[in-house]
Amino acid sequence: MKKLIAMLMALVLCFGLVACGGGSSDDADTADTAAAFKIGCTGPLTGDAAIYGQAVKYGLEIAIEEVNALGGIQLELQYEDDVADGETALNAYNKLIDDGMQIFAGTVTSGAGQAVAPQAYEDQIFMLTPSASSPEVVEGKDNVFQVCFTDPNQGSASATYIKENMGDKTIAVIYRNDDAYSQGIRDTFAAQAATEGLNVVYEGTFTKDTATDFSVQLTAAQAAGADVLFLPIYYQPASVILAQADAMGYAPIFFGVDGMDGILTMEGFNTELAEGVMLLTPFSADAEDELTKNFVAKYQALAGETPNQFAADAYDVIYVIYNALNEAGCTADMSYTEICEALKSTIVNMSYTGLTGSDMTWAATGEVTKMPTAVIIENGVYVGA
Amino acid sequence: MLNKIKNLKSTTKVDFATYFGVIVAFIVITILMNQGMLKRAHVGMLVPICSYITMAVALNLVVGISGELSLGHAGFMSIGAFTGVIAAMSLTSAIPSEPIRLAVAMVVAAVCSGAAGAVIGIPVLRLRGDYLAIVTLAFGEIIKELMNCLIVGHDSEGLHIIFNYNGSKSVEDLHMLTDGAVIVKGAQGTVNVDTISTFAAGFVLVMVTLVIVLNLVRSRSGRAILACRDNRIAAESVGINVTSYKMMAFVTSAALAGAAGALYGLNFSSMQATKFDFNQSILVLVFVVLGGLGNIWGSIIAATVLYILPEALREVADLRMLVYAIVLIVVMLATNSPAVKNVLSKILPKRRKEMD
Structure with a gap:
C-alpha cells in the first residue's frame, strides 16, 4: 500500500511539474505579435556545455529586446535545448520548423551544427550561428554563416x-x-x-x-x-x-x-x-566603448554575471540579422526560403560593427572576417593584452 | 481460420501479434505521413526510433533471453554506424540506387559488428558471472576511442584509412587525389554523409530483426539458450554446449546492433564517435529493462515511448529531464507493484487466470 501511495505522489509531482512548465511557456507565447520574425535557436541548456547555451540565450534575448524597443522590425525568439548533441539538435530544429521558424540563429556547438547545417541547407533557411566554429558547419552551404571565428x-x-x-x-x-x-x-x-x-x-x-x-x-x-x-x-x-x-x-x-x-x-x-x-x-567585457558597457550592464542585470564571448556573439547575431533584414527589405509574412534568398545575398555585401569586432564582413563561403584580440585575466576580469 | 488461430500456442499468438502490430503501425504512420498530417519533428524521429527498436530487441536477446549482461552494445552500434557510413559513401558511384546501397551498407555493418561480437564472445562467454558485463563495458569504451582515431577518405583509387593513434595525423596525411572526399574525420566524426536512411528501410530492418530474434528464440537453439540461462548446470548435464549457444545469441545480437548502427549513421549528415558512449549503452538497456526482460514487444514499445518522451516534454523546457526521470521511476514501480498487478488482473481476465 505504501508503495502505491508513493507512486501516486510521484505521479502528482510529475503532473504538477508539467503544469508549472506548461504555465511558464504560455507566458512566453503571450509576447506574440502578428508581425514578428520568428528566430529559432538550439543550444545546450543542460549537460556539459550548458554555460554556452545559456550565455547565447541571454545574449539573444537582450538583443531582441533592444531591437524590438526600436519599434521597427519585430523579432521573436524560440530557443530549444539540444544537449550539444547532433541527434537531439536535429529533433529540436525540426520542432522549430514546425513552430514556424523563419531564421535559424543556431547552433551553439560545433558537433550539433555539423548535424543540423546540411538539413538547413536542404530546407534553404537562413542560418547564422553565433558559436559553432567548425569549418564543416559552413563548408559547401551557401545559406549558412558564422559570427565566430572558424577553428x-x-x-x-x-x-x-x-x-x-x-x-x-x-x-x-x-x-x-x-x-x-x-x-x-x-x-x-x-x-x-x-x-x-x-x-x-x-x-x-x-x-x-x-x-x-x-x-x-x-x-x-x-x-x-x-x-x-x-x-x-x-x-x-x-x-x-x-x-x-x-x-x-x-x-x-x-x-x-x-x-x-x-x-x-x-x-x-x-x-x-x-x-x-x-x-x-574577439570580445572582452572590460572594453570601454558604449556598446560593450551597455551590453555588460544589461547582461549582469539579467544573468547576474559577466558575459562571455558566446553571449556577445549571440548579441551580434541578432543585430546582423536585424540589419540584413532592414537592408533586404524583408517582411515578417515572407516564407523562410524567401527570407533566406534575400539575406544570403545581402550579408555578403554588408559590413557590421558590433561587440565582437568592427567592420566584420562575410565571405560567400560563410566565414566571417574580423580581428581576434588577446586578453589577460587580471583580478578576475579580462584586460586587453 | 479463427479456430486455427485459437489453437495456436500462446507464444506464437504473441509473436504474430508483435509482427501485426509493427506492420499496422508502419501502415498507419506511412498513410499519415503521405497525408501530410505528421509534423516535421515527428517525421525526423522515425528513423532513429526504428534504429533504437532494433537495438533494444537485439540487446534483449543477450540480456533477457540469454541472461548475460552486456553494457557495451553502443560499441557494436558504433562499429555498425561507421562501417555502414564508410561502405555507403565509398559505394556511391558503384551502386547508384539508394535503397540497395543502404541495404549493402547494413549488411557490411552487420558482418563487421558480428565479427567484433565473435572476437569478444569467444574468450568471454566461457566465463561465468558478471565478466561479460565488465568486458563489454570496456569494449564499448575501447571502440569509442578507436573510432575517434579513425580518419577515412575515398577517391578514385579506393579507400584511404589511417589510425590517428597519437593524435598527430590529420586529413592531409590521407594523401588523397583531388577527386577524393573525406568520410570520417577523426574526432569530428563522419562529415557530409548522404542521408539515405528512410523510414521504410527502418521498418524492414525492424521486421527482419523480429523474424530473426523470434524465430531463434522459438527454435530448438532458442530453447537451449533459455535452458542455459535458467540453469547452466542442468543444461550442461543434458549435453547442451553452453558456450556455443551463448555465442549464437551474442553474435546475432551484435550483428543486429551493427545494422541498427548503419541505419542510424546514415540518417545524420554528421555524427561523432563520442555519441556511442556508456550512456548510450545504458539508454538501450533502460529500454530493455523497462519493456521487460525477454519481452520482445515490450522492448519495441519501451524504445518508442522513451525516445519520444524527452522530445514531447520540450514543452516543459527546463524540467524535461527531471520529468523523464520521474516517469522512469513511476513505470518501474508500477510494473513491479503487487497492488497495480492486482488492479490489472481484475481488468484483464487472462491475467487473473495466470494469477490463480
Missing part, C-alpha cells in the same frame, strides 16, 4: 600571436583528441607553428573520460621545460589543469582560445587560479 582561424591566429609576442619561448600543447573543436584548433596550430618556427616541445592529449586528471600531461610538459602551455580546450578541463598545475607548483603562461572563455563564471572555481591566463577572444 582553423583560431589555431593559426594563436600561433601567429605567440610567435610575435613570445617567439623565443618553448611551448607545450594539451588538447582533447575526441573533440572536433579541440582537435581542429590543434591541427591548424601545429601547422602554423611549424611554418612560424615555434618551438613546440610537448603535446599531450586527453579525452572526455580522462578530463579529470592531468598530472601525467602536466608533469611531462614541465619536464620538457615548456614556458607556454597552449590549451585549445573548453573551460571545464582547463579549470582542472589550472588547479593541478598550481598544486604542483608549475606556473607557465597559460594560453587559451575562445573555449577558455567562461572560466571566470564557472561555479566552484577559484578565480585566483586564472590570474595571468591569456586567451584569444
Whole structure:
C-alpha cells in the first residue's frame, strides 16, 4: 500500500511539474505579435556545455529586446535545448520548423551544427550561428554563416600571436583528441607553428573520460621545460589543469582560445587560479566603448554575471540579422526560403560593427572576417593584452 | 481460420501479434505521413526510433533471453554506424540506387559488428558471472576511442584509412587525389554523409530483426539458450554446449546492433564517435529493462515511448529531464507493484487466470 501511495505522489509531482512548465511557456507565447520574425535557436541548456547555451540565450534575448524597443522590425525568439548533441539538435530544429521558424540563429556547438547545417541547407533557411566554429558547419552551404571565428582561424591566429609576442619561448600543447573543436584548433596550430618556427616541445592529449586528471600531461610538459602551455580546450578541463598545475607548483603562461572563455563564471572555481591566463577572444567585457558597457550592464542585470564571448556573439547575431533584414527589405509574412534568398545575398555585401569586432564582413563561403584580440585575466576580469 | 488461430500456442499468438502490430503501425504512420498530417519533428524521429527498436530487441536477446549482461552494445552500434557510413559513401558511384546501397551498407555493418561480437564472445562467454558485463563495458569504451582515431577518405583509387593513434595525423596525411572526399574525420566524426536512411528501410530492418530474434528464440537453439540461462548446470548435464549457444545469441545480437548502427549513421549528415558512449549503452538497456526482460514487444514499445518522451516534454523546457526521470521511476514501480498487478488482473481476465 505504501508503495502505491508513493507512486501516486510521484505521479502528482510529475503532473504538477508539467503544469508549472506548461504555465511558464504560455507566458512566453503571450509576447506574440502578428508581425514578428520568428528566430529559432538550439543550444545546450543542460549537460556539459550548458554555460554556452545559456550565455547565447541571454545574449539573444537582450538583443531582441533592444531591437524590438526600436519599434521597427519585430523579432521573436524560440530557443530549444539540444544537449550539444547532433541527434537531439536535429529533433529540436525540426520542432522549430514546425513552430514556424523563419531564421535559424543556431547552433551553439560545433558537433550539433555539423548535424543540423546540411538539413538547413536542404530546407534553404537562413542560418547564422553565433558559436559553432567548425569549418564543416559552413563548408559547401551557401545559406549558412558564422559570427565566430572558424577553428582553423583560431589555431593559426594563436600561433601567429605567440610567435610575435613570445617567439623565443618553448611551448607545450594539451588538447582533447575526441573533440572536433579541440582537435581542429590543434591541427591548424601545429601547422602554423611549424611554418612560424615555434618551438613546440610537448603535446599531450586527453579525452572526455580522462578530463579529470592531468598530472601525467602536466608533469611531462614541465619536464620538457615548456614556458607556454597552449590549451585549445573548453573551460571545464582547463579549470582542472589550472588547479593541478598550481598544486604542483608549475606556473607557465597559460594560453587559451575562445573555449577558455567562461572560466571566470564557472561555479566552484577559484578565480585566483586564472590570474595571468591569456586567451584569444574577439570580445572582452572590460572594453570601454558604449556598446560593450551597455551590453555588460544589461547582461549582469539579467544573468547576474559577466558575459562571455558566446553571449556577445549571440548579441551580434541578432543585430546582423536585424540589419540584413532592414537592408533586404524583408517582411515578417515572407516564407523562410524567401527570407533566406534575400539575406544570403545581402550579408555578403554588408559590413557590421558590433561587440565582437568592427567592420566584420562575410565571405560567400560563410566565414566571417574580423580581428581576434588577446586578453589577460587580471583580478578576475579580462584586460586587453 | 479463427479456430486455427485459437489453437495456436500462446507464444506464437504473441509473436504474430508483435509482427501485426509493427506492420499496422508502419501502415498507419506511412498513410499519415503521405497525408501530410505528421509534423516535421515527428517525421525526423522515425528513423532513429526504428534504429533504437532494433537495438533494444537485439540487446534483449543477450540480456533477457540469454541472461548475460552486456553494457557495451553502443560499441557494436558504433562499429555498425561507421562501417555502414564508410561502405555507403565509398559505394556511391558503384551502386547508384539508394535503397540497395543502404541495404549493402547494413549488411557490411552487420558482418563487421558480428565479427567484433565473435572476437569478444569467444574468450568471454566461457566465463561465468558478471565478466561479460565488465568486458563489454570496456569494449564499448575501447571502440569509442578507436573510432575517434579513425580518419577515412575515398577517391578514385579506393579507400584511404589511417589510425590517428597519437593524435598527430590529420586529413592531409590521407594523401588523397583531388577527386577524393573525406568520410570520417577523426574526432569530428563522419562529415557530409548522404542521408539515405528512410523510414521504410527502418521498418524492414525492424521486421527482419523480429523474424530473426523470434524465430531463434522459438527454435530448438532458442530453447537451449533459455535452458542455459535458467540453469547452466542442468543444461550442461543434458549435453547442451553452453558456450556455443551463448555465442549464437551474442553474435546475432551484435550483428543486429551493427545494422541498427548503419541505419542510424546514415540518417545524420554528421555524427561523432563520442555519441556511442556508456550512456548510450545504458539508454538501450533502460529500454530493455523497462519493456521487460525477454519481452520482445515490450522492448519495441519501451524504445518508442522513451525516445519520444524527452522530445514531447520540450514543452516543459527546463524540467524535461527531471520529468523523464520521474516517469522512469513511476513505470518501474508500477510494473513491479503487487497492488497495480492486482488492479490489472481484475481488468484483464487472462491475467487473473495466470494469477490463480
